[in-house]
Amino acid sequence: MSDDIYNNVIKTGSEGMTTERVDMSVDIYESADCVGDHELRTETNIQQSPQHTGTYSVRIRSSRAAPVCLVLLCVLLLTAVIVLSVYIHTKSTNYTEERDQLLNKITNLTEEIDGLIIKKTFYQTSFYYMPNETKNWTESRRYCTERGADLIIINNREEQDFVNNMSGDAVVYIGLNDSDVENTWKWVDGSTLTSGFWASREPNGDTRENCVVTVAVPKLPYWPGLVGWLDVECDKAYQWICEKNISQLI
Incomplete structure (x- = not known):
């Protein structure tokens, strides 16, 4: 009987130790998995950092390019307005001169005709x-x-x-x-x-x-x-x- 009790104790202890070993192994593996996952996420984050940095740089360039394009567009529009104004003024001046010359010719012709008719x-x-x-x-x-x-x-x-x-x-x-x-x-x-x-x-x-x-x-x-x-x-x-x-x- 005492041998049975001893054996039971040993068996029980062995089983308990085995159980504890299993539990510890699971905990260790789970810890290792957590650590591995953390390291993996960290590496992933580290690896992804340059991409995020590149995206940020592109955004900065885009935000700077927009005002430059707007300024260039304004300059082009202003140039077009100036050229058009000069063209219109030149045409208007030419038309005015031609009109004055025509009026002078008409006046001279009228005077000549009047002189004959009088x-x-x-x-x-x-x-x-x-x-x-x-x-x-x-x-x-x-x-x-x-x-x-x-x-x-x-x-x-x-x-x-x-x-x-x-x-x-x-x-x-x-x-x-x-x-x-x-x-x-x-x-x-x-x-x-x-x-x-x-x-x-x-x-x-x-x-x-x-x-x-x-x-x-x-x-x-x-x-x-x-x-x-x-x-x-x-x-x-x-x-x-x-x-x-x-x-x-x-």
Whole structure:
């Protein structure tokens, strides 16, 4: 019996020790697993750290790139606005200059037309017009010839009266001069003057005054009391009368 008790004790003790060993082994393994897991997580974290650092760097670069792109966009927009403004201003200036030039041409043409319309009429077999401007004798004649006419030739008293009514109080050139031979007065068609409608004590200019104007109303104070033809210096500016035969209009 005592042997049985002893054996039981030994067996019991052995089993208890075995059980304790098993328990301890489990605890050790579990501890080791925990340590291993911890180390694994730590290594994983350590290994992952560079990736997180790279991501953070990319985020920093992205956050810096956004303002730079915005600034560049603003600069491009500002440049486009400036270029467009300069273009519009240049076009506007050109259009303004072209408009002013066109208006000047229209004004000049209107003045020229008005000058022709103011004094334009028919008499017998001729068409007459007196521009509302002044030129010297040579330029006056050129104006007429460029339009298929010439300075007026006065053939008789009726035509002289007609000219007086047409000219009013203006001093006008007629187609008569003695530029070739002094005191030999010739009309623009080459015919020589036989009689005329000279004012009192005219012509009297000698070689200084070789062209002729007609005055219907005395011009004070220059020619007081003088009515009719006067010889004058050819480079003086006066109005003039052009004459064109009606047959040339047909």
